[in-house]
């Protein structure tokens with residue numbers, strides 16, 4: 258009986274200690290992320306869907322429907338090309354106007370990409386791409402989405418409500 262109690266006590270203590278260490282680690286990690294204010298997420302190839310064929314040159318930007326919640330969803334295509342820096346191509350997307358600038362992101366096929374979305378709130382508080390498999394909250398600061406080398410084609414992204422749209426054109 259005494260032996261059993263000792264044996265039962267030990268694992269419980271071990272679990273509690275592990276839980277405390279884990280909680281401390283997670284706590285300091287989220288603090289570090291909050292302090293940095295900038296998040297980087299790595300999108301693996303698993304989430305990437307096959308590129309959709311280019312949409313008769315319209316590239317799907319804006320798609321004409323303004324966002325009801327922010328009232329000013331831009332339907333004017335604003336093109337921006339990523340800059341190749343070493344082995345990656347990089348581009349920043351400004352959200353200070355409540356829509357994506359640029360909203361037509363031009364990328365080169367076969368080069369890993371880092372897209373940095375600026376801090377946002379309201380309608381565009383989250384950025385979503387079902388095509389590329391990411392969904393990020395932008396309220397805490399800029400988020401850099403790392404994408405693997407993509408095949409040529411057009412990929413879509415939007416606000417979390419799918420009301421303000423942009424596209425990623427890989428050539």
Ligand SMILES: [Cu+2]
Nearest residue numbers: 380416418420
């Ligand atoms: Cu929206």
